[in-house]
Amino acid sequence: MIFKCWEIPGVKVPAPNERVLTVIMSPEVTNTKQLTLLTSIISPGYTTGTHKHDVDEFMYVATGRGEFIEEGQGKPFEPDSLLFGPANKEHEVKNTGKETLKLICFYSPPLKPVGFFENAVQSAKKHHQSGA
Numbered sequence: 001m002i003f004k005c006w007e008i009p010g011v012k013v014p015a016p017n018e019r020v021l022t023v024i025m026s027p028e029v030t031n032t033k034q035l036t037l038l039t040s041i042i043s044p045g046y047t048t049g050t051h052k053h054d055v056d057e058f059m060y061v062a063t064g065r066g067e068f069i070e071e072g073q074g075k076p077f078e079p080d081s082l083l084f085g086p087a088n089k090e091h092e093v094k095n096t097g098k099e100t101l102k103l104i105c106f107y108s109p110p111l112k113p114v115g116f117f118e119n120a121v122q123s124a125k126k127h128h129q130s131g132a
Helices: 115-129
Strands: 011-013 019-025 036-042 056-063 066-070 073-077 082-085 091-095 101-108
Touching (some): 082 091
Antiparallel strands (some): 011 019
């Protein structure tokens, strides 16, 4: 199966944590039982804001540069890096570069659909149900 990620509509999270979340795979969208996969596209100067999840988050840096902050300590990263946010640990990703930061995010076990993520799930479901 091939997923044309660029065709799946995302949901824009408003400032100050402006980014676009696009759900590629999740139990609600593709019946994937073991994980959630989404992309997070962050413009220069923006951040995810400090947050945590009740599941592990793995973030592959496809494009861009930034700072990964965990427990108050920031470390720079660049493309082809993997960021890890353990379950229930606060973390933040800042785009400190001049280009768009694209993260490919994996959550295991799957992330529960709440907030903006729930909106992104609904957007992806509509796309898949339309047969696109």
